[in-house]
Amino acid sequence: MKHRTFFWFFLPTGLAMLLFIAFPIVSVVIQSVFAPHEAVLKTVENCTPLVGCTTETTIDQEATREIREAQPLGRFVGLDIYLDRGHLAITELAQAWESSDNWGDFWSGLFNLPLYRALAFTLTFTFIVTPLLIVFGLMIALAVNSLNRHLKGLMIFFSLLPMIVTPLIGSLILFWMVDSRGVIGSALVALAGDPNFSLKASTGLTWVMLIVYGVWHAAPFAFVVFYAGLQTLPKDQIEAAQIDGATRWQQIKYVVVPHLMPLVTFVALIQLMDNFRVFEPVVGFNAAAHATSLSWIIFNDLGGETRQLSAASATSVLTIIGVAILLSPVLVRTWRDFKGK
């Protein structure tokens, strides 16, 4: 295809991505180094005869509005927003480091800082959910593959539901069930033998609840991909393994899993990216008191009456850096493959 033809074919989609993905990234980076203008103060001296003069400091509404309209971005503050308490919190970090005698103290100091708390949950969620859903998805795929044909179709239909359903809605459905008055919640209360038992009350249980939701939501994806991979498994390999006397477990370990390995890499890559952006479950499970994620912090800063664009932008930039770090092994590998060609 000629360059010119290619250009015209690619123009609409390229323009859409340039204007609404590439430019916003630039604009987020710029916003993150600007802070909103401080209100302009003016001092007025009121002199009344006999009493004397008093000075009064008020906000000069007009001047404030003027400067805000003239420079909507705000004032340049450099990396200040990144270093403040809501983000990297360098000062607080140094204090916690100096004042704490052992690692435990330091960690608890760290978890009081919003960004590190969110980062801890986001990373825990990502790196526990991803391997779990791969194992679980593989187990479902192997089990469903051994069913007869009619049951397979039915199972695939119902398995797709947790994945297809809107994440916020899916988490609400589960949230209502694990509510202490809901069906699973009351069963757990009965099991625990404690009428005040609640999944929502403790940080640890909230994390477990969110992780269970994450696996429930994403395992179908792994299942469908692995199931499709199983259909392409050559029969003669399995037969050869059987003739060599491999047990069922050995067949899975040495024939099936190596055959599915490229798919495992694919699922892991997609799910690392998707789990890192975990957000809807935190809202749906109403879990912000115990578990926050990076995306949730951005959402929280942007919402409400005071839209804290600068704070949200700084968190956004840090999140993008996080995604880049997660993605870098893949990019390096793709680059090597490309060079090799």
Added chain:
Amino acid sequence: MASKAQRMPTGLRILTSGFVLLWFILAAFPFFWTLWGSFKVELDFFSIADWTNALTGERTQATYGRPVTGAGYFGAWVQEEFWRNVINTFLVCFFVVCTSLTIGTLGGYALSRSSYRYTFWLLITALIFRAMPPITLVAGYLLPFFEWNVWGILPTTVIVLVAINQPFTLWMLHSFFQNIPKELDESAKVDGCTQFQAFRHVIVPVMWPGVITTGLFSFLLAYNDFAVTAMLLSESNRTMVPAIAAFLGTTYTEGNVMFAVAAVVSATAPLFVLVMFFQRQIVSGLTAGAVKG
């Protein structure tokens, strides 16, 4: 079909069936439970006294004289005007799918037919864009949208969702077009067609399976989005998902949780139908990227 050696011992068979049954319950039960419960009153759905009330609807019987009630649906659809959000959702989804497929098809086709080095870089850029959480971009939208006075309306959201959709659409359609033999459009060009005519008359008639599959995923992205629609739409233009999120805030205090339950069931129903009719396409779409590596 299965040879004798393949046949499972009974113990393993029971174990596998048990596991499939367990997964079936995990996957399907929450939906049926919520669907059933949405026709009850709150004291039955969230039953402190006895969980079987949610099945029999004892309190619902006491309140309405029969064990099922549409009060939640009435409250959500009529009182809270959920139908507006439903219409908004379908408007947004329709335009997102149409626009996204039109420009994505052209772009994906071009990427699959050009052999220059920049196609690789464009695809890698798209992959990076695909990896970024959409919420990180929202902070970048707000200021310009306020300045131009286009915040809060549906067309803005449609365009943003189309753009966020593009990386995925491009990857999917690119791999799909690569499976259509190049000889097809090249022979058309030999016969004197321009590239666009070759695309229009030769490729368009055979591309529908791939386009429909991609369209399904565009639809799901637009339908399921919460982060972008919640931040970019004003209260009167909300789509279903942010509307449900907004319900939560008000209903928990007013004791109208059943409105939210009814709205959730209403929003799940179209997805249920979608999976029923397009199961094959969804499965093939999910595996398309994977099998190719």
